[in-house]
Amino acid sequence: MLKVGVFGVGHLGKFHLNNWKEIEGVKLVGFFDPNNDNANQVVEEYGLKRFMDEDKLMDACDIIDVITPTDHHFSVCMQAIRKGKHVFVEKPLANTIQEGRDIVNIVREANVKVQVGHVERFNPAFLALKDMNLNPMFIEVHRLAQFNPRGTEVSVILDLMIHDIDIILSLVKSDVKHISASGVAVMTDTPDIANVRIEFNNGCVANLTSSRISMKKMRKMRLFQPNSYIGIDFLEKKTEIIKLKQPEDTNVFSFDIETHNGKKTIAIANPVISPQNAIKLELQSFVDSIVNNTATVVSEIDGFLAMEVAHQILEKINSTSILV
Numbered sequence: 477m478l479k480v481g482v483f484g485v486g487h488l489g490k491f492h493l494n495n496w497k498e499i500e501g502v503k504l505v506g507f508f509d510p511n512n513d514n515a516n517q518v519v520e521e522y523g524l525k526r527f528m529d530e531d532k533l534m535d536a537c538d539i540i541d542v543i544t545p546t547d548h549h550f551s552v553c554m555q556a557i558r559k560g561k562h563v564f565v566e567k568p569l570a571n572t573i574q575e576g577r578d579i580v581n582i583v584r585e586a587n588v589k590v591q592v593g594h595v596e597r598f599n600p601a602f603l604a605l606k607d608m609n610l611n612p613m614f615i616e617v618h619r620l621a622q623f624n625p626r627g628t629e630v631s632v633i634l635d636l637m638i639h640d641i642d643i644i645l646s647l648v649k650s651d652v653k654h655i656s657a658s659g660v661a662v663m664t665d666t667p668d669i670a671n672v673r674i675e676f677n678n679g680c681v682a683n684l685t686s687s688r689i690s691m692k693k694m695r696k697m698r699l700f701q702p703n704s705y706i707g708i709d710f711l712e713k714k715t716e717i718i719k720l721k722q723p724e725d726t727n728v729f730s731f732d733i734e735t736h737n738g739k740k741t742i743a744i745a746n747p748v749i750s751p752q753n754a755i756k757l758e759l760q761s762f763v764d765s766i767v768n769n770t771a772t773v774v775s776e777i778d779g780f781l782a783m784e785v786a787h788q789i790l791e792k793i794n795s796t797s798i799l800v
């Protein structure tokens with residue numbers, strides 16, 4: 477039985493508690509959170525033990541789940557890893573590049589598993605594409621959210637765009653060549669809305685828009701690659717594939733279209749999306765990696781690489797934008 481200690485039982489922490497309870501082979505030992513309101517609510521509703529001493533909770537556990545605000549990830553992760561504990565840490569891995577680098581370095585010498593909560597990797601709309609050969613050359617992304625003070629200790633790049641950066645880095649197997657970016661601080665003192673163009677060495681271009689000051693929510697990614705278009709709606713959990721029909725494509729809706737070089741048959745497929753809980757899947761996958769001693773699906777290095785791109789974007793914004 478793997479013993480789990482939770483650090484941070486705010487908004488997302490409670491979702492983690494619900495999911496840990498459903499995972500076999502783990503036992504929730506307790507939590508640490510300096511906020512009395514959140515802590516009292518969890519003691520009352522979950523009957524979970526509140527620890528007032530971080531060390532005592534860590535010492536009693538095998539896994540530390542870090543769901544604190546981003547500017548606390550580093551200190552909690554370092555303390556846990558130094559104690560030889562496996563760590564699941566919410567995205568982004570850490571706040572500053574130096575913090576991220578220090579975590580990567582300490583994990584190298586520690587015999588522990590670390591997974592970063594880039595939960596969109598486990599979104600069923602994305603998982604539906606796992607058997608498809610994805611090789612996008614143009615990517616268009618919109619991730620829009622209504623304003624919420626939670627998460628504003630960091631910019632919209634580290635809070636929201638980081639999800640898409642991680643997905644894109646997992647798809648495009650090439651180094652970043654150039655970044656252009658523009659961002660505006662509207663409600664906070666860091667960018668709340670940003671548009672970014674990432675050019676990769678293989679020619680792929682990703683155009684990302686993220687906002688936390690929108691009236692409506694949207695989380696869409698569109699991938700264009702030779703012969704196909706793939707639309708992923710992370711919010712509605714829908715996936716659409718439109719491509720030139722291949723002989724093996726049976727049972728798909730198709731129609732013919734005349735082009736200057738002859739008739740083409742277009743096939744449209746909407747893969748069946750199984751209604752899965754992405755948070756449960758990511759926590760389960762972390763447990764599996766500990767039990768089977770395999771690599772985590774989103775390692776501390778993946779988390780760091782996404783942070784690195786995020787910070788390059790922030791540097792561009794700071795050097796080119798007037799923050800109002």
Ligand SMILES: NC(=O)c1ccc[n+]([C@@H]2O[C@H](COP(=O)([O-])OP(=O)(O)OC[C@H]3O[C@@H](n4cnc5c(N)ncnc54)[C@H](O)[C@@H]3O)[C@@H](O)[C@H]2O)c1
Pocket residue numbers: 483484485486487488489508509510511514543544545546548552566567568593594595626627635
């Ligand atoms: N993966 C996702 O889609 C997603 C979604 C939301 C939030 N997040 C991430 O989850 C983290 C928490 O976000 P939230 O929305 O739950 O925030 P929140 O403010 O609702 O909760 C954070 C909790 O952590 C507590 N806390 C602060 N310092 C602590 C410490 N040192 N040790 C233990 N607890 C501490 C706070 O008192 C609070 O109760 C952030 O890193 C955020 O980026 C990820």
